Amino acid sequence: MKTAEEHKTGGITKYFVVYLAILVIAGLQIVIAYQNIDPSQMIFRMFALAAIQAGLAIMFFMHLWTEKRVLMLTLAFATIFVITTMNMIWTDSFRLLGGVPFAKYQ
Amino acid sequence: MHDMSHATEHHAHTPPQGFIRNYVFSLDHKVIGKQYYGLGLVAVITGMVLSWIMRIHLVWPNFAIPGLGLLSKAGAPGGIVTPEYYLQLMTMHGTLMVFFVLTNVPFAGFGNYFLPIQIGAEDMAFPRFNMMSFWTTFVAFLVLIAAFFVGDGPPLAGWTSYAPLSAVGGAAGPGEATGQTLWAISIAIFCIGQLLGSLNFISTTLDLRTKGMTLWRMPLSTWSWFITSCIGLTAFAVLLPACILLILDRTAGTSFFIPSGLVINDKLQPHSGGSTLLWQHLFWFFGHPEVYIAIVPAMGIVSHILINSMRRPMLSHRVIIYSLLAIGFLSYMVYGHHMFVSGMNPFSSLAFSFPTLLITIPSTVLVLIWIGSLYGSKLRITTASLFALGFISMFVSGGVSGFFLAQPSLDIYLHATYFVVGHFHMVMGVAAIFGMFAGTYFWFPKMFGRMMNETLGRVHFWLTFVGTYCIFMPFHYLGLAANVRRYSAFVDDYLQPLLGVHKFITIAALFTGAVQLIFLYNLIHSRFRGALAPANPWEATSLEWTMPSPPPFDNFGGRHPVVYHDPYQYGIEGATNDYVMQDSPEEIKSVRDER
C-alpha cells in the first residue's frame, strides 16, 4: 500500500504518457480498420491493441500494478479463465450461417 | 453507493427496535439467513406439490385434481391437466427447485447464517447489500409466482427456456405470452440478488476473519460457501445478459435467438437471422456452474457434519478443499455436455466430453475421502449424520450415471429419456436436499435454541431415504427402455409395459412427499416446544458452538474470538474432552491434521 501511495503522489508525467499511449493506440486502430487485410487478421490486431489499451488502463489508471501482486494475479486469472472458457461458443458460430447449417443457407 | 457507505452503521451492539427492522428489513445476517431458508421452504413445498400433480396426471390422466381447475381454467379444465399445462407445471417445478431451493437454501440460507459466525465475524461485510440481496430474490420469487395467475398461466419452455420456444411469444403456446416474460424478468432479478450475495460472501470471507482464522483454518462448510460465491459471481453474470437479450427478443422484436424462416402454426415468424444455439450456449455457460452452486455447499455442510459425528478429521482437510476448487474450475469447461443432442458442433462434443469425465476425478476423490475417513470410525449416529451419509449415497448413485451421460455416443440415446431425469434428480436435486436436511438437523439447535426430535428425525430419514430411491432409481430403467421425458401422457404402444413402473414411482412420490410432513411437524413443533438446546449439543469444535443457542444479536457479544487451532480437533488424546474447540488456547499434544 505504501508504494501505491507513493506512486499516486509521484509524478503525473507517467500517467500523462499512459493517457497519450491509449489515445495513440485508439488512433492506430482506426488506421488498421482502413487497411485491406484478411478479417481474421483484422480482428486479431484489433483485439491485441484493445487488450494493450485495457492493460494500460487497468495497471496504471486503476493502479493494479502497484497493488499487491496477488490481487493482480487473482483478478487477472479469474477473468481470463472465465472469458477463455466462454470461447467454446464460436464453434457453432462458424458452422451455422444465418442460424442454419452451411448446406442449407441460401 | 449509499448502501456501501453505510456498511459501518450496523455495528450497534443492541438489536434494532421494532418488528420491521428486526424481522423484515433486518440487516442481521442471521435473520437474513432464516429468511432465505423460509423462502426456500415455501418454494420447495410449492415445487413438490407441482411434481405431485404431474406424477398423478402421468398415471391417472383422468383423475380430476381438486382445486386445480380454479387455478387455471384453460390449463386444467375441471381439474384435468392438459398436455400444455403439464409442461407449464414442469417449467415451474424446475425453476422453483433449481433457483429458489437448491441455490437459496444451502448457499444463501445456511451460508448467510453460519459463514460470518464460523470465521468469527459479527456480521457480513455489507449488511445492507445482504438485505438487498434477499429482498431482490424475494421480488424475483413473487414475479415468478405471478406467472401462475396471468393470462394463460406459467411458461412451458422448461426451466432451461430453450429458444425459439421461449423467444417467439404467445404463438408458441399457452404461457408463452406474459408467463414467459415474467419468467425472464424473474430470473434476471434473481441474478442481481445472487450477484450482490456473492460479492458479500467473498469480501466477508477474505476480510472479516478473526485473529488466528487463517484461510486453511476455515471449516469446510465455510470453504464451500466461499468457492460457491466465486462460481456465482461469474456464472450469474452471464445469465443476466442472456435474460436481457431474451426479454428484448420477446418484447422489442429483436431476433437474437430466433432463426430465419421459422414457421409456427403455419405462420411465418417475422424474425430472422438469430441462433437458437446461442441461447443454449449462454444459458448453459451459467447452467453448469449452477449445478455446482447447488451441490458444493451441500458437500461442505456434509463434510462439516460427518467430521463431528466421526470424532476425527477427514483423511485430508486440504485435499477436500483442492477437490472443491477443482470442481469449481472444471464447472466452466463442461457446460456443452448439456447440448450433445441440440445440434451443437459434433467436434465440440468431444471437447466437452473430456473435461466432463475429468470432473469425476475430484468428485471421486471427495467420495473416497469421505468413505475412507468413515472406515473404522466410531460414528455417532444422529439424524444429521444419517442425512450426511444419505447425501453420499445419493451423490454416488446419481454420479455413476454421469459417466454414461458424459459420453456423447451414449448420451445421444439417453438424453431425451427419463435416464437424465433420474440422474440429475439424484445427483443434484435429492443430494443437495439431503445436504439441507443434514444442515437443518445439525444447526437447528443453534438457530432456534431448541433441539429437534431425534426419533421423528430418524423416522423421517429412513422413510425419505427409501422413498427417494424408490422414486428416482426406476427412472434410470425407464430411460434405458427409451421412455421419453417431457411427455404428459404415454400413449405409444412400446410405453404401455412401463406404465406399472410409473404407477410405482407416483405412489412412491406421494408417499415420500407425505413423509415430509413429519419434517415440517418436527420443525414447527421443535421451534416452540423442543427441549432447550445447550451451547454445544454436538460437542463440536467450530466457532458457531462457542456462543449461546440461539446466538446473541452481535454473535460474539462484542468479544473477538481468537482462533488457535485447525477447525476439526477431534479425538485428541489428553484433552479435557475428546475435542478441542477452535478458540480454546489449550495445548494440543497430537495434532491429527496433516499440518
Next chain:
Amino acid sequence: MSHANVSIATPQPVGVMESSPFSIPSKKLVMWLFIVSDAVTFTAVLFAYGYLRNATPNWPHPFRFSPSIINVMVMTFILVTSSFTMLLGVRAAKEGNKSKAILWTFVTVAAGLVFALLHIREWMGLIGEGVRLFQNPWGSGLFGASFFSVTGLHLLHVIGGVAVLTVVALGYKRGRYNSDDLEIWGLYWHFVDLVWMFVVPFVYLLNITRAS
C-alpha cells in the same frame, strides 16, 4: 466513513482480525469483484454479437468515416480524457486537496455527460436513417439489435457512473464520503472507459463502409 477502512465501524484494536490477503479495504475489493463480474457480462454480450455477426453473411457496414468514425474518435477522446481527469481527481483527494478533487471529478462528470449526449445524438441519427432493433436499410436486422444492446448496456453504465460520481463528489464535499469512496468509484469509471476500448474496434471499426 472517514474513520475506518474496513467495513466494521468501531475502530478495531490492532490484531483482532486476520489481515485481508489483498491488503485493500473491503469496499475496494467489492468494486474489483464487481468489475470482474461486469467484465464477464460485457464479454457475454460482445460474444453474442460476435457470434451472430460471424454467422450472418449480409451483415451491414454502415459506418462512414464522416460522420460516424469521426464521432467515435471524438467520443473515445472524451471518455479517455475523462478517465484521466478522474485520475487527477483521485490523486488530489489522496493529497488532501479537496476542492481540486471535486473540481476534477466534476470535469469527469461533465465529460461523461458530453459522451452520453454525443452517443444519444448518434443513436438518433441512426434511427433517423431507419435503423431499428429488428431491421435496417442495409442488411441483416441483427445489426440494430446487437448495436443498440452493446452500446446501450455501455451507455447505461456511463449514465449510472455520471449519477454516482455526482453523488459521491457532493457527498465528499460535505464530508459524507472520503477519498477512498472517490477512488473506488474512480475504478468503476476507468472500467467503463475500458469497456469502450473493446466496443470501438469490434462494434464500430469492423463495420466501416469500404470503398470497394
